[in-house]
Amino acid sequence: MDNSMNEHHETHAYIRVSTKQQGYESQQEAIKAYADNKGLSVDKVWTETITGTSKGIDRPELKQCLNRLRRGDTLIVWWIDRLGRDYSDTASTIRALLDQGVNIRTVNQDLTFTSSTNTQQKMLNDLMITLLTGMAEADRVNRLASAQAGRDALSKQQWQEKFKGRQADTALHERIRELRTDGVSIRGIAKELGCNPSTVQRVLKA
Structure with missing residues (x-):
């Protein structure tokens, strides 16, 4: 029997704000509406109050989220800048997730980075990452x-x-x-x- 048919792929959401005054509600509502529209059920929402100048690896909640994700899972963020401090950091995080087999979706601009072993798809992903993170x-x-x-x-x-x-x-x-x-x-x-x-x-x- 093929166990992959019964495998459950999780969908996670990561929300970062810079100050406590900003609150998570706006991003959380936008992500929920996005997931509902795409027919996705969010298994876990990770929230974090930390400045955008902090590297992704230094963000406790983001680090836990990335460690939890497995091949075939999906990560939803408001926009790619939630995942890193700057161009290099964000690009590194996105590429690491794709190499791990995790798909990435953004609410803003409704973009999807699909993990794939196909050379053409990987080149397209790399082009998108370079352009958008820049x-x-x-x-x-x-x-x-x-x-x-x-x-x-x-x-x-x-x-x-x-x-x-x-x-x-x-x-x-x-x-x-x-x-x-x-x-x-x-x-x-x-x-x-x-x-x-x-x-x-x-x-x-x-």
Whole structure:
């Protein structure tokens, strides 16, 4: 009898946020909706509050998640940047998972990296990894620069005055977009930045 017919392949989800204020709810809801739409049942959700500057191997929950995954399993993340600190780290984690036989799905952009021994598929995976992690790294660097510029601008004013003037507005808008990229809900962004949800929605629609 072929035991592979009865083998259960697990689906796991990994969620990372940078601060406790961001919360896991937005990413968790998005992943649940994604899994339901794809007909997937998530066996385990791993959550972690740790900065994006920490290497994947230094993240306790991610490390446990990767050790748990087996050939044929699937890992769902909001976006590939959840899996590493930078281009090199993220690419290394993705390639290690694919070599291990684990499939990777992203909610953002609805991408699937399929583990395969087929040479053509492996070349396609490698091309996607190189392109996407490079883009993610460029975006990360830009967001860090924008966030720093925002902090520098806001530090020159009192909290109650920080939203006055073009420079402060720009800093606020950049911070709103940064948090949204991290999967934070509109309500969560408003709460963290002390502004109205309508302000957040207006900035994101601009």
